Amino acid sequence: MGTWDTGPFDNDTAADWCNGLDDAAVDERAGMVRDALVRAVDTDDRLEAPEAEEAVAAAALVAAQLPGGDVPSPHYGPEEPLPDLAALRPLALQALDRVVTEPSELLDLWEDSEGGPWRSGVERMRHILLPPAEGEQLSLC
Numbered sequence: 001m002g003t004w005d006t007g008p009f010d011n012d013t014a015a016d017w018c019n020g021l022d023d024a025a026v027d028e029r030a031g032m033v034r035d036a037l038v039r040a041v042d043t044d045d046r047l048e049a050p051e052a053e054e055a056v057a058a059a060a061l062v063a064a065q066l067p068g069g070d071v072p073s074p075h076y077g078p079e080e081p082l083p084d085l086a087a088l089r090p091l092a093l094q095a096l097d098r099v100v101t102e103p104s105e106l107l108d109l110w111e112d113s114e115g116g117p118w119r120s121g122v123e124r125m126r127h128i129l130l131p132p133a134e135g136e137q138l139s140l141c
Helices: 012-023 026-041 049-064 086-099 105-112 116-129
Strands: none
Touching: 012 026, 012 049, 026 049, 026 086, 049 086, 049 105, 049 116, 086 116
């Protein structure tokens, strides 16, 4: 596993996936993000690490466009502009939930290496992706 830190883009798989986003036509990028999320959500058997790493990166891109979201890594995240991904918010939340639910190879790998900071990062993204509380205004600043 080519991983150098706990962030959503801090592994070879996510960095390569982001390069693919940059190389894709502008009108294909939202579909690529959606596809990465769907692959994780639709996996009934063991979710393999590469698919989980792509799903975490895709969820991070969705969360980055929401209030409180972090700007993607300037080194390993996508460099090209992304379309509005807000409609993928529920799917991104489902994908993260799947990544942290057994059987998940990425979850196992992080638990074996005491991945508390990784888990905290995923939980922070989950919090950002949760729908606003009833009556709360959604601001896309």
